[in-house]
Every structure is written in structure tokens, then in C-alpha cells.
Amino acid sequence: NAGVTQTPKFQVLKTGQSMTLQCAQDMNHEYMSWYRQDPGMGLRLIHYSVGAGITDQGEVPNGYNVSRSTTEDFPLRLLSAAPSQTSVYFCASALSSNYGYTFGSGTRLTVV
Amino acid sequence: GENVEQHPSTLSVQEGDSAVIKCTYSDSASNYFPWYKQELGKRPQLIIDIRSNVGEKKDQRIAVTLNKTAKHFSLHITETQPEDSAVYFCAASGGQNNAGNMLTFGGGTRLMVKP
Numbered sequence: 759n760a761g762v763t764q765t766p767k768f769q770v771l772k773t774g775q776s777m778t779l780q781c782a783q784d785m786n787h788e789y790m791s792w793y794r795q796d797p798g799m800g801l802r803l804i805h806y807s808v809g810a811g812i813t814d815q816g817e818v819p820n821g822y823n824v825s826r827s828t829t830e831d832f833p834l835r836l837l838s839a840a841p842s843q844t845s846v847y848f849c850a851s852a853l854s855s856n857y858g859y860t861f862g863s864g865t866r867l868t869v870v
Numbered sequence: 871g872e873n874v875e876q877h878p879s880t881l882s883v884q885e886g887d888s889a890v891i892k893c894t895y896s897d898s899a900s901n902y903f904p905w906y907k908q909e910l911g912k913r914p915q916l917i918i919d920i921r922s923n924v925g926e927k928k929d930q931r932i933a934v935t936l937n938k939t940a941k942h943f944s945l946h947i948t949e950t951q952p953e954d955s956a957v958y959f960c961a962a963s964g965g966q967n968n969a970g971n972m973l974t975f976g977g978g979t980r981l982m983v984k985p
Contacts, residue, residue, distance in 0.1 A: 791972055800876075800959060801914070801975040808971075816972065817871070848913060855971030856902035856964050858916040 760784050764849050764862035771839040771869045779834040779865050781849030789852040790832040791859070794818065794845040801848065807832055808855075839869045872897045874962050876976030884984055889950050891979045893960035894942040901964035903936060903943045904973070908957045918945070922964075950983045957981070 765780045783790065791806035803816030807826040821843060823835040832851075836843060846866050850859040873896040883889050895903075904919035920927045920934045920943065927934050931950075936943040947954055957980050961973040 789972075793975075798879075798977070800977040803972050803974070806972045856921065858904050858919055859914075859973060861913040861915070863913050 762849055762851050762860050762862035764847075764865055766865060767863065768866050769868070771836070771867065773839060773841060773869060775839050777836050777839070779836075779847055779849075779867075781832045781834065781862060782830050783832075783851040783860070784830065785851060785853075785860065786829060787851035787853055787860070788829070789854055789857075790826065791816070791850050792822070792824065792832070792834045793848045793850065795848060795864075796845050804834065804847075836867075841869045843867065844869045872900060872962055872974040874960060874974050874976040876960050876979055878979060879977065880980045880982070882982045882984065883950050885950060885952060887950055889945075889947045889954070889981055889983075891945045891958055891960070891981070892942060893944070893962075893976050894940075895962040895974075896941070897962070898938075898941060899964065900962040902962070903934070904961050905932075905934060905945050906959045906961065906975075908959065908978075910956075914959060917958075947981075950981075952983050952985050955981055955983045 762783045788809045792804040793801040802818050805824040807813045810829050848864050849862040852859045876893045901922035906914035907917045908914040931948045933946040957978045959978050960976040963973045
């Protein structure tokens with residue numbers, strides 16, 4: 759099992775550019791989520807999915823879109839990058855609610 | 871939604887001493903409380919978790935206690951070692967006001983163990 763795989767590991771974007779952060783898991787987990795981590799702010803939920811075809815907003819969804827066409831993949835799209843989106847992004851998956859999350863290795867994004 | 875507060879934000883202990891990190895949560899219906907350890911530049915990793923039908927759980931030098939009435943839970947690390955130095959996050963899920971039962975994280979505690 760590869761667990762949760764995130765790509766890319768690092769990315770620099772110019773303001774206004776768009777891009778997609780990829781996340782894939784091979785554990786047949788139903789629950790997948792995206793968090794951003796800023797210094798001193800902990801982990802904040804952006805979007806989540808409780809199964810293929812189902813997505814919903816978390817605490818800080820503005821400027822991001824997601825889709826879940828398969829159980830394995832949960833990409834995060836930045837529509838028009840802004841400097842405020844400079845952060846480390848983590849994808850996580852879990853078997854269901856109330857089970858421990860497995861995190862990907864993260865994507866460090868800088869928007870200039 | 872759920873709100874999780876974590877204290878202290880930084881904690882410095884001498885090697886061999888104990889460390890305690892405390893968290894409070896707002897949603898009385900929350901029923902799952904994991905703890906994650908994050909080393910510098912790495913991903914968060916689950917170290918221990920507790921569910922609301924249990925008051926205490928131990929795993930070697932790590933223990934977690936839960937007080938449902940007071941809505942707080944704590945992480946206890948005994949006989950600390952330099953490799954315990956990291957940022958620790960508490961989290962809660964399962965509450966009625968929690969988006970899709972996703973985890974809500976505390977702000978983190980930076981633990982420094984001095985040799």
C-alpha cells in the first residue's frame with residue numbers, strides 16, 4: 759500500500775494562475791479531506807468527501823474546488839491563486855468517521 | 871461548528887520528565903478524540919486515540935484521558951526523550967455540529983525535550 763499520495767510536493771504560482779493538487783489513496787477509504795496548515799493556525803478543513811460523488815465545504819472553502827469521481831482520487835483545484843493561499847496543503851483519508859486519518863506528505867504552495 | 875482549544879502552545883521539559891497537553895472541545899456530541907504528532911517538515915501521524923465510551927487509554931509511554939462532563943481530554947507523555955520533540959495536535963469529531971464528522975483540530979503544542 760502506498761497510503762495517501764500527494765503531488766506535487768512543492769509548487770510556486772503567480773497570482774491569478776490556477777492549478778490542481780492531486781491526492782490519491784489505495785486503502786479503499788470512503789472519507790477524504792483537504793486541510794491547509796499555516797504557521798500557528800493548526801490544520802483547517804477546506805473541503806471533504808464522504809464517498810465518491812459526494813463533496814462538501816469545510817471551514818475555509820473559498821477559492822478552492824474539489825471533485826470525487828472515484829473512491830481513490832480527490833483533487834483540489836485553486837481557481838485563481840492569491841498570496842493568501844500560500845500554505846502547506848495536506849490530503850487525508852479515513853475508513854469512515856471516527857477513525858484515524860492517514861495524511862499525505864503535503865504540498866508546499868507559494869503564491870507570489 | 872466544533873471548536874477545539876489546545877494548551878499550552880509551547881512546552882519545554884527536561885529529558886525524563888513528564889509532559890501534559892490539554893484540549894477542550896465545544897460540541898458535547900463529539901465522540902472521537904485522536905492525537906497527532908508532527909515532526910518538522912513531515913506529515914501529521916496518529917499516535918493515540920480515544921472514543922467517548924472510554925475514560926483512559928495507554929500505549930507504552932503515552933496515555934490519553936477523557937472527561938466528557940467537562941469536555942476536555944489530555945495527552946500524557948512520561949519519561950520524555952529528545953525524539954518526542956515535535957508539534958502535537960489534538961482533534962475531535964462525531965459531533966452534531968461537525969461538518970460530515972470530519973476532524974476539527976486544536977492549534978497545536980510545540981514540545982521541546984531538552985537533553
